[in-house]
Amino acid sequence: MKYITQGSESLDRYQLLISLTRISSEDVKAALKDYLVTGLADTTAAAINGVQLSNFTRALNTLNTVASTIEQIKELDWARLKSVK
Template sequence: MKYLHKGSQSQERLDALLSFGKSTSEDIKAALSDYLVRGISKTNAAALNFVPAPNLTRALKRLDVVAGKVEEVKELDWSSRLG
């Protein structure tokens, strides 16, 4: 399942997700922010930040895995409150 979509995140949530993952360059972080927070296309976000498009795609995939794990934990917390 894909958790991260163009323009769907706040900067605060993106920063939190990035804190769980591997170290990421400032250029990649800026491109991720342009795509996920500002809603700029992947191609343009990569170009504006001088990042090769495949590198941005790889970072998005890694970050989506982190977002999925966060959602799993939230689901566990929610179900434990109901039971």
């Protein structure tokens, strides 16, 4: 399941997601930002930042995995809060 999509992330959320990964390439980070925050197409974001599409896709999958974990934590917290009431 996709938890992050093209042009749907705020800059703050994007920066927090990146901080939870080991992605270190500034070019890859810029391409991801252009895709997730600005809304450029994946191929365009990768190309203008000089990133191979395969590396971009790998980094995007990493971010999606982090976002998935965050959503699972939120679901657990929500379920716990509902059971307390």
